[in-house]
Amino acid sequence: MLKDTSCDVLFLGSSSINLWDNIYRDMAPLKILRRSYGGAALRDMLYNYDVIARGYHPRSIVIYVENDLASTPEDLTVGETFDFFRLLTNRLQRDYPDIPIFILSYKPSLARKEMIPKHEIINALLQEYASKRGGLTYIDVASCLYDNNGKLRKDIFKQDGLHMNQNGYDLWTAILKPKLQEAVQQSKETQDSNR
Template identity: 30%
Template sequence: MIDYKPKALVVYAGDNDLGDGRNPEEIFIFFQQLMVKVNIRFGNLPCYFISLKPSIHRWHIADQFRYTNNLIESEIIKLHGNWKFIDVFKKMLDKSGHPNPSLYDYDGLHLSEEGYRLWTESVKEKLG
C-alpha cells in the first residue's frame, strides 16, 4: 500500500481472533498497534472501526465481544483523534437481545444480504 492514498480507512478486525481463542486484551493491543501504524503511514486520516458483531455461531463468547468493543470504543473516545467507532453490535440484536437470525447466512456467522445492508447503512451514516 506504499502508493495508496486513501481518503479514509474503514476497519473490521478481531472477530476471528476471539473465535480462535485470543482474549479481548490482545485484540485491544492489536488495535492500538494498528492506530500507531496507520498514523505513521497516513497521518491524520479519518479512520473508522466497525465494532465486532454478535453472531449466532459465537454467541457463547458474546461477553468477550462486548468487552473488546468497549475497550476499543473507550480508547477512541479517550484519544479524541481521527478514529470513530461504528457500533453494529447493538443494531444486530433482536428484541430479546440475541442475534437477529435474518442478518446471518446459514452458518450463523457470516452476514446475509440483509446483514450487509445494515452494515452499509451504519457505515454511510457515520461517514456522513
C-alpha cells in the same frame, strides 16, 4: 496488484468485509478499495501490513477484524487483542496522518454466541480508546443485529450462522455509509481549502 491508488474509503478486514458481495454498490457513490481476506486476524494484518495497507491514498479507513477472538485454540486474550488494535491503528495513523479511521465493533453471531461476552468487553475498550484518541471513531455495528426483544436476529445470517447475508449488510450500510460520506466530504473540503 493495486498500489498507489486513490479511494474514498480503504476497507481493511476479515471475511465479514471480504464476503460483503455488494459492498461497491452499497457504498456508491463512494469509491472504495477492499483489502480483506477470510480468517484474517489483527496479527496477520500487522505481519502483512506493507502488502495490505500501504501505498494507497484514502480519504478514510475502515477496520473490521474479529478472528483474534473466534473461539479457537489460537485465540488471543481480550487484552492482547486490544494491544494489536492499538499497534495497527498507531501504524495506520503514522502512515496516514489526518485520515479518519473508523473501527467497527465486533459483531455477535449465531455460530459464536459463547464469544459475545468477550466481544462486549473488547467493544467497550475500543470505544473508550477511540474516544480518547484523535482521528479514530468507533462505530457500533453490533446493536443493530438484535431485535426489539434483545434477541440476535436469525434472518441476517447465512446458513453458517457466522457470516451475514445482504439483510445484515443493509443494516451495516445504513449506519456506516452516512458517516463515511461525511468524512469524505470533510476531507475534500479540507483539501480544497489547502489549495
